Amino acid sequence: MVVPGPIGLFRREALLRVQAENEQLQGSETLDVRGPFSPLTFAEDFHLSLSMLALGYRGEYEPHAIAYTKAPSTLAGLA
Secondary structure, eight states: OOOOOGGGGOHHHHHHHHHHHHHHOOOOOOOSSSSSSSSSSSSSHHHHHHHHHHHHOOOOOOOOOOOOOOOOSSSSHHH
C-alpha cells in the first residue's frame, strides 16, 4: 500500500529509521537531500512507503481522513 504524500501521517521513529537506511546505502556525505526521502526517485511517497514496509512497519487506511492541500492555479505556476 502506498501512502499518498499529501495525506500521510508517519511515526517519527519510522522516518528516522528510513533516513538512516538511506544514508547507509548511499553514504551520508553524498546525499544532497537530508531526511527520509531518497534523492534517487521522483515518487517520494512510493519510495517512502516501500522503505517503511521493508523495515517491518505497516500502513493503515483511515476512510474518514481529510487533507487540505494547495496547488498552483496555473500551469506556469506549476512549472
